[in-house]
Amino acid sequence: MIWFNLIIQGILVGGFYALFACGLSLMFGVMRVINLAHGDMAVVAGYVAVMLTPHFHIPMLWSFLVVVPLFGLVGYLVQRTLIQKSIDRDPFTTLLVTFGLSVVIENALLQLYTANAQTISIGSILYKSWHPASIIYISYQSLVVLAIAVVVLASLQLFLSKTGTGRQIRAVADDQEAAQLSGTNYRHIFGVAAAISFATVALAGIAYGMTTQFAPTSGGINLLFAFEAVVIGGIGSLWGTLVGGIALGIAQQIGSHINPQYTLLGGNVLFLIVLAIRPQGLFGKKSSL
């Protein structure tokens, strides 16, 4: 029963990791950019959600209706200006630029909001949990986040396979020049991919803020989890990212069961095992590496 509970809790937290990681995976797959500011964008989304409430009287629970589209727009603009400029120079520059962006964001948040931890408080219903068996508690909130992650990944999958723009995104990921020869403006497609990435990570940031406290420097650890989920699942596979997130979650739960200090260790050990045995990830193709 203990093990069953570990798996349940792992799956619940894994949904959050997948939601967090899918944008990172998309940006890498489409424009080969590793966005080191990905985690910080989630934190910014959290702060914007917190800030909206006193200024605009938007209930925190519904803040995502404003924050998610806003971040989509920001993603498009940041990609078309800052990130595109660095891609045009050379691929390595994007690492430096997104790293710089991450430093700037963290320090700007410290300056504006101090290092005090914040949280997104929502109605009491989501703090309750379902108690189906003796030691199993399933928090409604984690369940909602998992459901959101599955819905987001499924819609994204549908968008990529069934719409013209979605197919253009995949075409650019496969072969950028051939996509251009088919009439695709790859810079615009890069922008769309970044918009999706920023919008999903904003949603993840709000979910994170509802689950736990966050501070200006919370981005880094979440970026690490997102990386691990993507690598475990395999780059370029959305469902792989979900499975990767869940596997990471379960490994962390097992680690914390052995010793509460081993939470991160459990995830990292799984990450290293996957890298050693199956470097392309559980669902990745060898050719994509």
Place this chain on the structure above:
Amino acid sequence: MSNDFLAVNNLTVHHGQLCAVDDVSFSVQRGEVFAMIGANGAGKSTLMRTIAGLQKLTSGSISFKGQEISLMPPHKRVKFGVSLVPEGRRLFSSMTLEENLQVGEFKSNKGPFNIHRIYELFPWMPDRRRQLAWQFSGGEQQSIALGRALLTNPELLLIDELSLGLAPIVIEKIYALIPEIVKEGLSVMIVEQDVAQGVGVASRVHCLLEGRTSLSGVPADLTSEAIERAYFGADLNSTKDH
């Protein structure tokens, strides 16, 4: 501006330090099949990539329908009526046959080609439209690449190394389609290493040697010796005599 459909004037293109295309001028007229021949490394593919916009030119000009296009990004050139079937086919490998065609169709111009028409040209396609691109043979992939380019409904179709790595019978089948494409009102410019194929289908031939024009004319006026000399850059018969 001249009245030429496609006019390339004094075009020079560099690959880093290497001068791949050196001061080349030629023109393609509406409704013709123009063949660019030349040996490996003569600069043919670079020339095609430059016309399609994938490569920047060093100097010279490219005008299409009387408008200078050398600064236009590739996707706008597609919208303007120039489409390239790239060397090595370059299909989207994670996509199915049908999805490859749909990408070509998505931003297409108005014109005679739609997916239905492509399926008529290649009757084997509909049954296998859900297979992934990499699962097809070389000739089938070349057909898909040709279909994908046709779906943008170009006025000028550029085809780079159609015959590369294909069996002769397959090459013949695909070449047989070119008159049908021209019948739809398209102009075609092909690049070929296979001289016989290029000369056979073209109304005019242009030969490149180490980035420079070595011969240009109507196939009927060109002797095979003249072509040979232009292609290899040496008079083979005279070297044999020594």
